Amino acid sequence: MNAIMAKFxxxxxxxxxxxSWEGFSELDQAIRDNRLMEYRIKKxxxxxxxxxxxxxxxxxxxxxxxxxxGASAGLW
Numbered sequence: 001m002n003a004i005m006a007k008f009x010x011x012x013x014x015x016x017x018x019x020s021w022e023g024f025s026e027l028d029q030a031i032r033d034n035r036l037m038e039y040r041i042k043k044x045x046x047x048x049x050x051x052x053x054x055x056x057x058x059x060x061x062x063x064x065x066x067x068x069x070g071a072s073a074g075l076w
Contacts, residue, residue, distance in 0.1 A: 030039035044050035070076055 027039065030036050044054065
């Protein structure tokens with residue numbers, strides 16, 4: 001493909017793509033660095049509702065494990 005296209009065509013395509021995605025530069029950088037999960041966790045933790053939901057889910061999971069551990073130990 002590079003044999004057919006001139007170099008200035010390739011450079012122009014790269015410039016257009018970067019201008020179109022200026023608002024998503026942080027997400028684009030995360031995808032490029034292969035750290036998309038870290039990006040999602042940080043964005044979720046920064047959101048108050050996301051933080052509350054995460055804490056609630058972790059507490060429910062911990063309570064479930066505590067109940068199972070207590071049941072296997074014969075506490076109830």
